Amino acid sequence: MSTENKTVESIPAITIRFAGDSGDGMQLVGTRFTDTSAVFGNDLATLPAFPAEIRAPQGTIAGVSSFQVQIADFDILTPGDNPDVLVAMNPAALKAHLHDLAPNGMLILNEDAFEEKNITKAGYKVDPRESGELDGYRVFQVPMEKLTKEALEEFDLPGRAVLRSKNMVALGLISWTFNRPLEDTENWINNKFSKLPEIAKANIKALKTGYNFGITVEAFHHTYVVEKAALPAGEYTNINGNIGLSWGLIAAAKKANLDLFYGSYPITPASDILHELSKHKNFNVITFQAEDEIAAAAASVGASFTGKLAVTGTSGPGLALKSETISLALSAELPLVIVNVQRGGPSTGLPTKPEQSDLMFALYGRHGESPLPVVAAKSPSHAFYAAYEASRIALKYMTPVILLSDNYVATGSEPWNLPNTEELNELETNIITKLNTEDGFLPFLRNVDTFARPWALPGTPGLEYRVGGLEKEEGTGNVSYDAANHQYMTDMRAWKVSNIANDIDKLEIHGDETADTLVLGWGSTYGGITQAVNRLNEKGVKVASAHFVHLNPFPDNTLEVISKFKQVIIPELNTGQLLKLVREAFLVDARGINKVSGEPFTAQELTDKIEAIINE
Amino acid sequence: MSKIPVTYKRTDLQSDQEVKWCPGCGDYTILASVQNFMAEMGISKEKIVFVSGIGCAARFPYYMNTYGVHSIHGRAPAVATGVSVSNPDLSVWVVSGDGDALSIGGNHLIHALRKNVNIKILMFNNQIYGLTKGQYSPTSEEGKKTKSSPFGSVEMPLNPMSLAIGAEATFVARSIDMDRDLTAGILEEAKNHKGSAFVEIYQNCNVFNDKAFEQLTNKETKVANRINLVHGEKTVFGEDGHKAVVIRNGIAQIVDTKDVDESEIYVHNIHEENPSIAFSLSRLSHGPYGPTPLGVFRKVQRDTFTEEVHDQIDNAKEQKGEGELDKLIRSLGTWDVS
Ligand SMILES: Cc1ncc(C[n+]2csc(CCOP(=O)(O)OP(=O)(O)O)c2C)c(N)n1
Ligand code: SF4
Ligand SMILES: [Mg+2]
Numbered sequence A: 001m002s003t004e005n006k007t008v009e010s011i012p013a014i015t016i017r018f019a020g021d022s023g024d025g026m027q028l029v030g031t032r033f034t035d036t037s038a039v040f041g042n043d044l045a046t047l048p049a050f051p052a053e054i055r056a057p058q059g060t061i062a063g064v065s066s067f068q069v070q071i072a073d074f075d076i077l078t079p080g081d082n083p084d085v086l087v088a089m090n091p092a093a094l095k096a097h098l099h100d101l102a103p104n105g106m107l108i109l110n111e112d113a114f115e116e117k118n119i120t121k122a123g124y125k126v127d128p129r130e131s132g133e134l135d136g137y138r139v140f141q142v143p144m145e146k147l148t149k150e151a152l153e154e155f156d157l158p159g160r161a162v163l164r165s166k167n168m169v170a171l172g173l174i175s176w177t178f179n180r181p182l183e184d185t186e187n188w189i190n191n192k193f194s195k196l197p198e199i200a201k202a203n204i205k206a207l208k209t210g211y212n213f214g215i216t217v218e219a220f221h222h223t224y225v226v227e228k229a230a231l232p233a234g235e236y237t238n239i240n241g242n243i244g245l246s247w248g249l250i251a252a253a254k255k256a257n258l259d260l261f262y263g264s265y266p267i268t269p270a271s272d273i274l275h276e277l278s279k280h281k282n283f284n285v286i287t288f289q290a291e292d293e294i295a296a297a298a299a300s301v302g303a304s305f306t307g308k309l310a311v312t313g314t315s316g317p318g319l320a321l322k323s324e325t326i327s328l329a330l331s332a333e334l335p336l337v338i339v340n341v342q343r344g345g346p347s348t349g350l351p352t353k354p355e356q357s358d359l360m361f362a363l364y365g366r367h368g369e370s371p372l373p374v375v376a377a378k379s380p381s382h383a384f385y386a387a388y389e390a391s392r393i394a395l396k397y398m399t400p401v402i403l404l405s406d407n408y409v410a411t412g413s414e415p416w417n418l419p420n421t422e423e424l425n426e427l428e429t430n431i432i433t434k435l436n437t438e439d440g441f442l443p444f445l446r447n448v449d450t451f452a453r454p455w456a457l458p459g460t461p462g463l464e465y466r467v468g469g470l471e472k473e474e475g476t477g478n479v480s481y482d483a484a485n486h487q488y489m490t491d492m493r494a495w496k497v498s499n500i501a502n503d504i505d506k507l508e509i510h511g512d513e514t515a516d517t518l519v520l521g522w523g524s525t526y527g528g529i530t531q532a533v534n535r536l537n538e539k540g541v542k543v544a545s546a547h548f549v550h551l552n553p554f555p556d557n558t559l560e561v562i563s564k565f566k567q568v569i570i571p572e573l574n575t576g577q578l579l580k581l582v583r584e585a586f587l588v589d590a591r592g593i594n595k596v597s598g599e600p601f602t603a604q605e606l607t608d609k610i611e612a613i614i615n616e
Numbered sequence B: 001m002s003k004i005p006v007t008y009k010r011t012d013l014q015s016d017q018e019v020k021w022c023p024g025c026g027d028y029t030i031l032a033s034v035q036n037f038m039a040e041m042g043i044s045k046e047k048i049v050f051v052s053g054i055g056c057a058a059r060f061p062y063y064m065n066t067y068g069v070h071s072i073h074g075r076a077p078a079v080a081t082g083v084s085v086s087n088p089d090l091s092v093w094v095v096s097g098d099g100d101a102l103s104i105g106g107n108h109l110i111h112a113l114r115k116n117v118n119i120k121i122l123m124f125n126n127q128i129y130g131l132t133k134g135q136y137s138p139t140s141e142e143g144k145k146t147k148s149s150p151f152g153s154v155e156m157p158l159n160p161m162s163l164a165i166g167a168e169a170t171f172v173a174r175s176i177d178m179d180r181d182l183t184a185g186i187l188e189e190a191k192n193h194k195g196s197a198f199v200e201i202y203q204n205c206n207v208f209n210d211k212a213f214e215q216l217t218n219k220e221t222k223v224a225n226r227i228n229l230v231h232g233e234k235t236v237f238g239e240d241g242h243k244a245v246v247i248r249n250g251i252a253q254i255v256d257t258k259d260v261d262e263s264e265i266y267v268h269n270i271h272e273e274n275p276s277i278a279f280s281l282s283r284l285s286h287g288p289y290g291p292t293p294l295g296v297f298r299k300v301q302r303d304t305f306t307e308e309v310h311d312q313i314d315n316a317k318e319q320k321g322e323g324e325l326d327k328l329i330r331s332l333g334t335w336d337v338s
Helices: A026-040 A091-100 A116-121 A144-151 A159-164 A166-177 A183-192 A197-216 A241-255 A271-279 A293-306 A316-332 A359-364 A382-397 A407-411 A483-503 A523-538 A558-563 A577-586 A603-615 B026-039 B057-063 B076-086 B098-104 B106-115 B160-166 B180-192 B219-225 B276-282 B305-320
Strands: A007-010 A013-021 A043-049 A064-072 A085-088 A106-110 A138-142 A222-225 A234-240 A260-264 A286-289 A309-314 A336-342 A374-376 A400-406 A413-417 A466-468 A517-522 A544-548 A550-552 A567-572 A591-594 B048-052 B067-070 B091-097 B119-125 B171-176 B197-202 B226-229 B243-248 B251-256 B292-299 B335-337
Touching: A013 A026, A013 A091, A013 A166, A026 A043, A026 A064, A026 A166, A026 A183, A026 A234, A043 A407, A064 A091, A085 A091, A085 A166, A091 A106, A091 A116, A106 A166, A138 A166, A144 A159, A144 A166, A144 A197, A159 A166, A159 A197, A166 A197, A166 A222, A183 A197, A234 A241, A241 A260, A241 A271, A241 A309, A241 A336, A241 A382, A241 A400, A241 A407, A260 A271, A260 A293, A260 B076, A271 A286, A286 A293, A286 B076, A293 A309, A293 A316, A293 A336, A293 B048, A293 B067, A293 B076, A293 B106, A309 A316, A309 A382, A316 A336, A316 A359, A316 A400, A316 A466, A336 A382, A336 A407, A359 A374, A359 A400, A359 A550, A359 A577, A374 A382, A382 A400, A382 A407, A382 A483, A400 A407, A400 A523, A407 A523, A466 B057, A483 A550, A517 A523, A517 A558, A517 A577, A517 A603, A523 A544, A523 A567, A523 A603, A558 A577, A567 A577, A567 A603, A577 A591, A591 A603, B026 B057, B026 B119, B026 B180, B048 B057, B048 B076, B057 B067, B057 B091, B076 B091, B076 B098, B076 B106, B076 B119, B076 B305, B091 B098, B098 B106, B098 B119, B098 B160, B106 B119, B106 B160, B119 B180, B160 B171, B160 B197, B160 B276, B160 B292, B171 B180, B180 B197, B180 B292, B219 B226, B243 B276, B251 B276, B276 B292
Parallel strands: A007 A222, A013 A085, A085 A106, A106 A138, A260 A286, A260 A309, A309 A336, A336 A400, A374 A400, A466 B067, A517 A544, A517 A567, A567 A591, B048 B067, B048 B091, B091 B119, B119 B197, B171 B197, B226 B292
Antiparallel strands: A013 A064, A043 A064, A043 A413, A234 A413, A234 B335, A374 A550, B171 B292, B243 B251
């Protein structure tokens, strides 16, 4: 191998997007490149995007799947804005993603896929390589299919299996271009195909073929390296939000000394939580795949009644079905965590796209006066802590809690500096085993600090009690239609929730505290907002940010924080839901930056929009 | 279940809440049957959980001095599934109405039955929506005039026994409120059954659907109309057993006993794996009109959902050891930054 002509340019960060047909294995290529970079020591963040259809017609735009990763030698918070490198495995992938590629960006095309049939299928009238629309990019055409076929000739594999390895050629070439070693991926392939050694060998050959193509072809002799990031010391893993959330629930159950029950009905993008939890039965986790979301929630209420940490997870359409059951948990004052991994709505909407449009639904989507705490995850690794926090509140206050995530948090990944699990706080419960008055058991006699009622579990002698959705008399829990009692219980349920404001983390200010402008956010916009504020501060623009994890109740210092600023800007992936809440609760003339396109904000987009408002 | 058999007085199982059904309602009789049965069932009351949906019948848990959840309309089988699978040690009973179980909750009913969750479902069938004051239900007969069907219902009613058998239920039985002995016997069989039990109990709603089951309760008609299904016995009924059930080409038929050879008379076998005969018996009547089978239709053994879920957990612990958080969060591979 002659590598003497190679030059290596060191760059602080790079954003690469792999795009191809759903069957082209782009998610795999992206994850492999990410893992290798993580082990190498870069900071990184990823954003996968899949079509909602499992196998949309091959070669069409609808069938394009992509994976974007930003790697950096410094601390980053988002998967990058416009990619610097786009790998397009076919004309449809090019058409779907070219508009995002940064000016003068590197465009690597699988030239074998640019046949007339595919070009037409993608909706091009003329071959884009000849129409001039690729001017302004650095285009590299690579005969990936031909290379794969030649390389795998020696193997006795059917033609389709051979072509499937072309993603490894792409990965090999990118690994060369960004100076990433192949060992990690080779080990991974050997592991994955340990029972199919021929396939393993073929994939490794394809990987090396891509790499060697870089060595031989002069066009690829200018290579790049992104050095290690100076991350805080620690042991890291690369985590996505669905897994982080699942582990947070397992950790919470452990630290509460309870077993976990997870009731769910499959729905994108929440299903991976069900998949993940169902693997961990050795943690005494019961996963229940119900006949529908109503049953999933109802069974979780039953589990909660018996003393489990009960959780029911879904996405928007499923949350709608759970509404009545959540009211039951609220009225019966049973702990329950309801996970809503938000996607584009309304109705079936955009199943694989992120949106923050269920905030109002989480807060108010029930009949009657039915307040409950709402917690939101702000990044993939934070999903662990958000799940832990939602469980803590549910158990301590005997209430259902809605935990919001979204497709961006759920499927995106980032390095997570692993916590010392011994330092995670033990979680309190209200389990009771003895009578709470001399005259007998009062299931609605409350804790004077938290207003939580005692949690008597079936199997405990002497505490037999009945609970349901009819209004209960304070103390006895007996059915009561008394007017004053209903007023009292309604107020009590509201106090119980608002009182939690004293027991949650305060809202923290990030950035320039002396600024006039505060950017306020919640959930998955955390990375984008923080990065935007950092960029503006670096440019000398005075601005600060604060991010809600608790959306009901808000932290008790929220008014104090907001009052420090003259202007409040609220970016959200909805039409202005937190905006309404903040305007109503704090009487501030806040401004929204809103987007409902099924895509996350990029940091640059937010930087520009925030700056524009400041400069008005 | 507790090792030392416990016995109670009926009053031990009565809660301190005043029973609020209409005077004369069949629900009172069933409540008494259940309390009497449970006093002697041998399970201590802290291990008993009643789960109900919404309806007159669904008030039942409030009157039992056991654990209880009065949940939401139709969802009791799902709530009970969560209770049962979370604590297999409990004796879990669902009380439901015909609207609750078969209309809004039809989906949950069939899935609880097919999964063979270890819960006992008592469906009080009064062929009417009682609590909402008298609309027709999924078991009301065609032509039934109610507030919501002033010109008569135009709907084909469901046959709950057929439905349960079709839903792979392992235990299917029918009783009637007035026959306390039959109810007690069925409850005993249901309690001993491993898995889900579905028990339909015909229940008179004297306010909105009085005398719906008269043919089966009236002294003059009941002998002619009650086909008592007794395991191991020839299925004959009517005055002096002059009617019999035979199975011809797999189909249950009613014949005059004198017209058939004795050997042709169907000998009831609740343990028959193949559900066809039980299903066919369920088709002898479509509502309590004319000769109607009562008793246990089917009782077969199958692994329960509750046990299998816990077997998998036990196996996982045996193979992988008790889960450790520190291992879990490192399971996708880690790297060190110093
Ligand atoms: C979601 C919902 N829809 C409707 C109702 C009103 N509702 C209460 S009970 C009932 C029907 C009950 O009929 P059934 O189950 O036969 O019980 P019964 O009163 O006859 O014992 C209805 C429609 C409700 N409580 N909840
Ligand atoms: S309405 Fe009918 S079912 Fe309901 S309590 Fe009265 S009599 Fe019983
Ligand atoms: Mg009814």
